[in-house]
Amino acid sequence: MQTQLAPQYQGTPDGRTAEAILRNCVHCGFCTATCPTYQLLGDELDGPRGRIYLMKQVLEGVTPTRKTQQHLDRCLTCRNCETTCPSGVQYGHLLDIGRKLVDDQVPRPNGEKALRWALKEGLPSPMFAPAMALGQLARGLLPGSLQAKVPTRQSAGSWPARQHTRQVLMLAGCVQPAMSPNINSATARVLDAAGIQTVIAPKAGCCGAVKYHLNDHDGGKAEMRANIDAWWPYIEGTAGKPGVEGIVMNASGCGSTVKDYGHIMRDDPAYAAKAQRVSELTCDISEWLPELSEKLRDRVKARANKIAWHPPCSLQHGQQLKGGVDKYMVELGFNLKITGCEPHLCCGSAGTYSVLNPQIAYQLRDRKLGHLNATFESGKPDQIVSANIGCITHLQSGTATPVQHWIEVLDEALQK
Numbered sequence: 001m002q003t004q005l006a007p008q009y010q011g012t013p014d015g016r017t018a019e020a021i022l023r024n025c026v027h028c029g030f031c032t033a034t035c036p037t038y039q040l041l042g043d044e045l046d047g048p049r050g051r052i053y054l055m056k057q058v059l060e061g062v063t064p065t066r067k068t069q070q071h072l073d074r075c076l077t078c079r080n081c082e083t084t085c086p087s088g089v090q091y092g093h094l095l096d097i098g099r100k101l102v103d104d105q106v107p108r109p110n111g112e113k114a115l116r117w118a119l120k121e122g123l124p125s126p127m128f129a130p131a132m133a134l135g136q137l138a139r140g141l142l143p144g145s146l147q148a149k150v151p152t153r154q155s156a157g158s159w160p161a162r163q164h165t166r167q168v169l170m171l172a173g174c175v176q177p178a179m180s181p182n183i184n185s186a187t188a189r190v191l192d193a194a195g196i197q198t199v200i201a202p203k204a205g206c207c208g209a210v211k212y213h214l215n216d217h218d219g220g221k222a223e224m225r226a227n228i229d230a231w232w233p234y235i236e237g238t239a240g241k242p243g244v245e246g247i248v249m250n251a252s253g254c255g256s257t258v259k260d261y262g263h264i265m266r267d268d269p270a271y272a273a274k275a276q277r278v279s280e281l282t283c284d285i286s287e288w289l290p291e292l293s294e295k296l297r298d299r300v301k302a303r304a305n306k307i308a309w310h311p312p313c314s315l316q317h318g319q320q321l322k323g324g325v326d327k328y329m330v331e332l333g334f335n336l337k338i339t340g341c342e343p344h345l346c347c348g349s350a351g352t353y354s355v356l357n358p359q360i361a362y363q364l365r366d367r368k369l370g371h372l373n374a375t376f377e378s379g380k381p382d383q384i385v386s387a388n389i390g391c392i393t394h395l396q397s398g399t400a401t402p403v404q405h406w407i408e409v410l411d412e413a414l415q416k
Contacts, residue, residue: 001025001052006061013267014097018059021094024087025052031081031091036346036364037074045071048081048091055098064102072099074360076353077213078313078346083320092318093263096212103215119352120214124206124223129178148397149355156181157411160192167197169234169247171227171258174206176251176389183389186411187250187285193414194295199244203230209257212264213351221268224261228274235281247282250407252388253351256318258282284321285407286387289328292410300413302333307409308372308381309338310395312388313346325387325406334409336385341371349394365398373401385409 003022009015031048032038038047045054051071058064072095079092108116122128135142135150142150168191172184188198204227212220237243249255259282265275309326316322329336348354348364372395373380384399385406386392396403 001027001056003056003060005059008061009059009101014101015059018055018094018097021090022052022056022059025049025089026087027052028086030084030086031089034080034084034344036076036078036080036348037360039345040360040363041074043071046074048075051075051098052089052091052094055094055101058098058101058105064106066106069102069106069108072102074357076313076346076348076350076364078350079317080313080344080346083317083344096217100215100217115356116214116352119355120211120216120219123210123352124174128175132175132178145358149393151179151393151396154180154182156185157189159185160188160198162192162197164192164195164197166195167199167234167244169204169231169244170198170200171204171207171247171249171251171254172200173251173254173389174210179393180389180405182408183250183405186405186408187248189411190292190296190407190414191248191288193299194292196245198248199234201227201230201234207254207257208264209253209351212257221264224265224275225268225271227258228261228271228278231278232274235277244281247278248285248288249282250285250387250405251390252284252312252315252319252321253390255282255284256314259319284315284319284387286315286321286324286328289324293328293331296410296414297332300332300410302335302413304335305382306376306378306380307334307336307383307385308375309336309406310347310368310372310384310386310391311338311343312386312391313350315387316344325385329406329410332410332413334413336406337375339371339375341374342367343371347391347395349388349390351390354390354394361394362398365394369395369398373399383409 001022003019005015005019027049029049035047044050054068054071075095077092081091136153139147139150176183191198206223208220208223235243259279262276262279265271326336326338346364347368348361354361372384375381384401384403392403
């Protein structure tokens, strides 16, 4: 795609990156076939190709409008289009640039600004946990729309006390410890059973995705730098002790972002090399399944219940990890299946999307639950599993079927 950048963008980091991405696009339209919002709304401007044209216009100097902003806002950033694209267009990186440029020029209504500010400042805040605890206490009194965002209180279970020579870092996350604390402790217990110790750096916080994807790039990068600083001593090792083997993520949305640190921080002279190293060390917990399966298969006592597997977009499209969970969980004896209908489509959670665009988000949720409920010919699944706290909470808000992280299911089978 031929592009003539406006003078104000020529030679800038964002301009160079955007131009390179745009030149890869051959506007074939394959991406529209797998875009959830295009399928729901049927509008070319609510599909990747249309949004690329809108961003191209802005980069060429056309003044964006409120309508431009809304079409970009309605993108889930599921990155399904990247999986589909035959030309390797890095749409997610382009969208981060385009949204920021548009927001710099198009004022938002006050109510919208306030909600977005509350999300980007509130979710990563230390006050989120006490606020969530209060919401859980009063859950029965909350209106239905709020109850859907407040999961019932969960016990975390015990954290392993054993020490191991092999160690990995794990990002606790910003909302997961308050909403579903058992995911982190279950991850630590499974790794402990395989002789690997899980370490959490006390000063590591939000991965930066919430602020970064709400167009506060500076705030998101500050959180990324803080994480790199918190992790670096563990990566380097101390006093003859080797550094950690990796940085394990059990929220695929966080993993997708941390794996992108090298790209996001590429122009930061103080952090570019460290960020690249962090990205190289980062892996989703499912990437450890080949080793875990080999070491733990004789200890797993899997139940025969039917488990439907929902792979999050951040796992299958953001990280390009497919087939690992379903393959190894089945090898370990679990009756787990992925739906045969639209497994690639987003469930509608998409970070803060379900709060900012609830109508589309709930349409996609119900569509996804319909497919998950039809996974087994013998009837509805007894359980749904996913790999991201946002998807788990969003799906649970629409069904009475228990929704968990797959690592919790594996942990339960080891505890028997």
